[in-house]
Amino acid sequence: MAYEDLREFLATLDKNAQLLRFSDPLSPEPHLGAAARAVSNLTDRGPALLFDNLDGYERGRVVLNVVGSWPNHALMLGLDKDTPVKEQFFEFARRWDAFPVEVGRREDAPWREHTVEGDDIDLFHLLPLFRLNRYDAGTYIDKAPVISRDPDDWDNFDAQNVGIYRIQVKGKARLGIQPLPTHDIGLHLRKAEERGENLPVAIAVGNEPVITTVAGMPLMYDQSEYEMAGAIQGSPYRIAKAPLTGMDVPWGAEAVLEGEIVAYSREVEGPFGEFTGYYSGGRRQPVITIHRVSYRTDPIFEHLYLGRPWTEMDYTLALNTSVPLYQQLKKDFPEVVAVNAMYTQGLLGIISVRPRYGGFAKAVGVRAMTTPHGLGYCKVIIVVDETVDPFNLAQVMWSLSVKFHPAHDLVVLPDLSILPLDPSSEPAGITHKVVLDATTPIAPEQRGHFSQEVDAPAETEAWENRIKQLLK
Amino acid sequence: MAYRDLRDFLATLDENGQLVRLTDPLRPEPHFGAAARAVANLTDRGPALQFDNIDGYERSRAVLNAVGSWPNHALMLGLDKDTPVKEQFFEFARRGDDFPVEVERADDAPWREHTLDGDEINLFHLLPLFRLNRYDAGSYIDKAAVVTRDPDDPEHFGKQNVGIYRIQVKGKARLGIQPVPAHDIGLHLRKAEERGENLPMAIAIGNEPVITTIAGMPLAYDESEYEFAGAVQGSPYRIAKAPLTGMDVPYGSEVVIEGEIIGGVREIEGPFGEFTGFYSGGRRQPVIKVHRVSYRTDPIFEHLYIGRPWTELDYTVALNTSVPLYRQLKQDYPEVVAVNAMYTHGLLGIISVRPRYGGFAKAVGMRAMTVPHGLGYCKVIIIVDDTVDPFNLAQVMWSLSVKLHPAHDLVVLPDLSILPLDPSSEPPGISHKVVLDATTPIAPEQRGHFSQEVDAPAETEAWENRIKELLR
Amino acid sequence: MSTPTIPDTCPRCDTHEVSLLTESPVPGRWSMYLCGVCFYSWRSTEPGYATDPATYPAAFKIDPVDIPKMPVVPSIPARRA
Known part of the structure; x- marks a missing residue:
């Protein structure tokens, strides 16, 4: 086609x-x-x-x-x-x-x-x-x-x-x-x-x-x-x-x-x-x-109109920014499930992973900042569990609200490179960056009470299909 | 405009194509929960x-996701x-400003x-x-209005x-x-x-x-939910x-259950x-005892289906969490424009403000953590400029991507109170909290290069109206 | 209609104080049972995850000795003099 x-x-x-x-x-x-x-x-x-x-x-x-x-x-x-x-x-x-x-x-x-x-x-x-x-x-x-x-x-x-x-x-x-x-x-x-x-x-x-x-x-x-x-x-x-x-x-x-x-x-x-x-x-x-x-x-x-997001530019860049980052992260970290780097061409990105062990999700976030594109972007990286759709922002907000603990899950990296067009950078081209780890802590990191997550009721998928048909 | 009862509201939903009837024979488990999870x-x-052919019942009906x-x-x-x-x-x-609106009584x-009384009840x-x-x-009842009076002041309607x-x-x-004691x-x-x-007590289903x-809204102790419902x-x-x-x-309830909470008894x-x-x-x-x-x-x-957001619960608590927070913040900070505290009942909230001076936005975020609801919620507060719609998450992501500088705009507050249900809290009920300030720095804070923001072209609003009509 | 067979064991706490909670309004469609120790209840027609003591997940099992140690919400106040 x-x-x-x-x-x-x-x-x-x-x-x-x-x-x-x-x-x-x-x-x-x-x-x-x-x-x-x-x-x-x-x-x-x-x-x-x-x-x-x-x-x-x-x-x-x-x-x-x-x-x-x-x-x-x-x-x-x-x-x-x-x-x-x-x-x-x-x-x-x-x-x-x-x-x-x-x-x-x-x-x-x-x-x-x-x-x-x-x-x-x-x-x-x-x-x-x-x-x-x-x-x-x-x-x-x-x-x-x-x-x-x-x-x-x-x-x-x-x-x-x-x-x-x-x-x-x-x-x-x-x-x-x-x-x-x-x-x-x-x-x-x-x-x-x-x-x-x-x-x-x-x-x-x-x-x-x-x-x-x-x-x-x-x-x-x-x-x-x-x-x-x-x-x-x-x-x-x-x-x-x-x-x-x-x-x-x-x-x-x-x-x-x-x-x-x-x-x-x-x-x-x-x-x-x-x-x-x-x-x-x-x-x-x-x-x-x-x-x-x-x-x-x-x-x-x-x-093409461009200006403050969202504009057509954000659609044209959405996946051609996200997919290369995904491919590059996947090479060393096959646990990366999906990448949504479509906010201001990846100045902010959301990555879903299946963490290998405690601390792993933060490493994925930091790695994103050192990919070719990440050197000039990836100022804010949010990492979420594989069960969260990084393209669904309400789900991402939920992850931040219940999985993120600011004592443990905030990694600030001082004075890294950024594209000079970032208006907050000072001097233009230099900024701190931050990883927000909103994944569930796993061994050897033992904290919180995450063992009893509410999974979807049995038959949910069948009902999604049925209701989808009814709503057509 | 007021609905007389649930049936009146369901008829309106039906007229608007917002009610689906499922008439095939179904077992309650797992189907009802699954269907409600699926639609969300x-x-x-x-x-x-609406389910009206339920295994084991002659004429029973259940409604979810109203x-x-x-x-x-x-x-x-x-x-x-x-x-x-x-x-x-x-x-x-x-x-809400019309509160209180006096009730109307009908018998x-x-x-x-x-x-049904006593042993007849099943x-x-x-x-x-x-x-x-x-x-x-x-089996639970999770969407019924529970009515009680103050035993020391039983005639007080507001209490x-x-x-x-x-x-x-x-x-x-x-x-x-x-x-909950609170x-x-x-x-x-x-x-x-x-x-x-x-x-x-009485339970109205x-x-x-x-x-x-309104029953889910944090009103003051002596404010009547009925008088607030009248206002809304x-x-x-x-x-x-x-x-x-x-x-x-x-007046319009389907079922009214009456009974009493047994004093001094606690049971798993x-x-x-x-x-x-979770x-x-x-x-x-x-x-x-009923x-x-x-x-x-x-x-x-x-x-009501409840579980990982989003579910019907998140819609029902969205504005009744956001609006009280907004009203409380407004009292001292008229610069607050809107509050979106609908993520996990306000564990994460987004506030838009017109900052008064440099540092002001952070103060607004900290204040949100000390309002009554904030004491148990507001773990993550994101502050955005008044030009950003806090209900539009793509705009919020843009703000974080270009306005947040992690060296200046992250405020971490250690070991504050949080509801114990927050699975990340440790011990349950204690968590660090964080303010992410994604507003534009203003005097006396001089940093970044924010003077040349791209505003919308002239005539944008007229075009919004024209295109809106064409898309109908 | 024959009387339904009441299960011997609670799927959740594995004790044996199970009673008949109710039968379906339309006779014979299902029964519901209640555990007198942990107050778990279930319907005879539910999928196995909710009814089978052997496959009920460990994360959700309850040991009866832990019940008295569970937090009391709200705590019971002293009587006024």
């Missing part, structure tokens, strides 16, 4: 009553950002929002909140839209194991229909760009896979990177980008600049949702996002060669922008409202010049 | 369950069933239809009693107590009860035993839901005199699966 392109996914959403169309005339600001914020505020089962009558555009279309709910996330995975989050997690983790799945190549990509070059390019005419949050520096592209290659190893497919970075549109064909040094694109840029070269890039706007999700995933440097997308969607991921740069880009993209990051350029960028719920502040960051744009007829501008 | 496992929007979901809780308050929890909280708190109570024939959880000591206590059915007309009934019993008397909710339902609460003991009991009771998710252990507790039973034709046995 794989979606050919964004349009096919939107059709599936529509069939499942998970797409709303707005055809009344609207000015992009503040309505588009407000509508996407509103739908996340209201529900975690909300629809995607498609706008097709935008002030100043003949036929421009914008779609927001495409993966911005659990039903939409389930449909992305080809699952029933009512699939519980925990089941989506296990399915995602299971498919991960099929990595790598070789790609499918085809050269008849629909975005070959139209081409614009050089001075003819005007991104504002091509796409209905708009300001998302009140004090963003301008219009951004924030949901497009950016493809770059290793300048020292140009033909290595696996070292080709597909990632999502925030992109400020600074001119008709001029962009600012945030390639963090710890990300793969940062490494590519560094190598290019060491060689005294610009770094060619392609930016694919408007895609089926799996590649967007995988592009936000912390894979190893030489793991191909396309081969991971193939694993997640369960069939070879279809790609095509971008005509100018030769980058491999998604076959089904709405628009493909090609250009290069200009070596040594650093120019003020931002602030931009970030996933932490705070603006990023301004920084001097690299600049991209666009040389060529390819696009389908009437391309759809797919965009 | 599946959803927080589930229906009440208030066991947010829609049912909203309907109890006469609100639209989709009313968000936070709005239910504010409405409940607002109505034609439907439970006067039938009477509670097992009158009601389909059953074992709820696997290792409960026997008459209406409370819910677990009651083990130990014989056809013989019960065990748990009157509760009003414990005080009544103590006075009776000091006087060398038995304590007369099967009621409209408001009195059941918005009209005088209707009561009637029980014929043998003269207790004031709900329990264990019983409790709201902590069994209570066995204790030696008082015994009740002398008279009055009942409606074909009385409905209303019962």
Whole structure:
């Protein structure tokens, strides 16, 4: 089960009553950002929002909140839209194991229909760009896979990177980008600049949702996002060669922008409202010049609202943050049952374990803080028993309320690394972290009175199935 | 808007699609407990369950989960069933301000239809009693309003107590009860035993839901539950005199049991699966001798599943725990915005405040631990800003993820009192407690980088309303 | 209807003071029993976990000698003079 392109996914959403169309005339600001914020505020089962009558555009279309709910996330995975989050997690983790799945190549990509070059390019005419949050520096592209290659190893497919970075549109064909040094694109840029070269890039706007999700995933440097997308969607991921740069880009993209990051350029960028719920502040960051744009007829501008959780961003990052942490913890600690690291991209995470012996759960929490992702996140880790669903916060609160003893179960670690965007860190990038152990103490730790837990009555599962049918 | 009796409320649930009838022949064990556990496992929007074909009974009926979901809780308050929890909280708190509302007396109570005295009484024939959880000591009555008077001041209406206590059915007309010393009934019993008397009492089974909710609320000793129920339902609460003991009991009850707690007697009771998710252990507790039973034709046995949260118990105690805490905190701290103390009856609570100055939020958390209810609960208190909805756990997780700095925001208080049922306490009844301060630091506390929070785009609220309409 | 056979042993405390608590209103469907020592009660139609002394879990068994040592709640006050 794989979606050919964004349009096919939107059709599936529509069939499942998970797409709303707005055809009344609207000015992009503040309505588009407000509508996407509103739908996340209201529900975690909300629809995607498609706008097709935008002030100043003949036929421009914008779609927001495409993966911005659990039903939409389930449909992305080809699952029933009512699939519980925990089941989506296990399915995602299971498919991960099929990595790598070789790609499918085809050269008849629909975005070959139209081409614009050089001075003819005007991104504002091509796409209905708009300001998302009140004090963003301008219009951004924030949901497009950016493809770059290793300048020292140009033909290595696996070292080709597909990632999502925030992109400020600074001119008709001029962009600012945030390639963090710890990300793969940062490494590519560094190598290019060491060689005294610009770094060619392609930016694919408007895609089926799996590649967007995988592009936000912390894979190893030489793991191909396309081969991971193939694993997640369960069939070879279809790609095509971008005509100018030769980058491999998604076959089904709405628009493909090609250009290069200009070596040594650093120019003020931002602030931009970030996933932490705070603006990023301004920084001097690299600049991209666009040389060529390819696009389908009437391309759809797919965009993502982000800001204070929950927003679409939190859905797109939920499992692609949780599953890698789970896989990494599992290697040494097979007792790890599930990981929910979806709060502010894993600044807070909840891990369920089957503790091996007393004190073990705390070790799992501390280990999470030393995984690659944990070095910059995992400020608060809550560890719960295997019988608790870490995706069910009411159950997690119960665990904290009856299993957690603050004299024994609070581990504070001073002055560890954290992403500088954490507004509480001081200096930015340094914070204490804490493990809250809400598991049942086991031998050799003897305390409390936990031997008489109330298990579910016999036949509970049969009744769950019966009542589920009655409620359909 | 007030419900006349349980039947009136069940009819409203039915009209709203919130009642499921199960008419196939069923044995009480394990099915009733399993079904109620199952519906709570599946959803927080589930229906009440009515069983009316019970093995061994001609015409008996049992109802479980009557208030066991947010829609049912909203309907109890006469609100639209989709009313968000936070709005239910504010409405409940607002109505509490009307306390006291004088009662209304009527003497034609439907439970006067039938009477049994002395040796004619067999509670097992009158009601389909059953074992709820696997290792409960026997059949219990766990959702009935127990009415007693102050033996030193029997005419004082306000000191008459209406409370819910677990009651083990130990014989056809013989019960065990748990009157905790800290509760009003414990005080009544103590006075009776000091006087060398038995304590007369009435047990009203099967009621409209408001009195059941109020009976579980920690009111002051001389505050009348009936006058508070009148405030919450918005009209005088209707009561009637029980014929043998003269207790004031709900007019609409299905069954009224009258008898007395035998002075000076203690006998093994329990264990019983409790709201902590653990069994209570066995204790030696008082015994009740039943002398008279009055009942409606074909009385409905209303019962409540209790065990690991969430269960119906957690809905019934959610707001009647949160609202008193809120009112008590408000007295000195008008900056308190809302209180969500619904995790394990307030062992964990979340408080939203508008901090007055740096350090203030921690003081609010510590105060919660010293209010009457807090002395036995409030082991973990999380404080969030006024912009965060404490009933929205994803928002609370966000607050912890970006606002909590473990070097500054963890306050551990050693060896405080806690209810002995907390399985982590050691010795039972003693635990450290902790305040997690997830509010934004304000002057004179200068730390972090919180000045640029991403607020919602302009027009967000208008879009919430528009999308809400479209999703109907 | 024949009189139901009263079990010999309490599943929970393994003593032998079991009595008939009640029979079903519709005759012959079930009986309930009561232990006179630990006041455990059970219905004849319940699953084995609640009725069989051999498989009743150790964590929930009660030794009759422990009953007098159980906490008294609430404690019994002295009579007023």
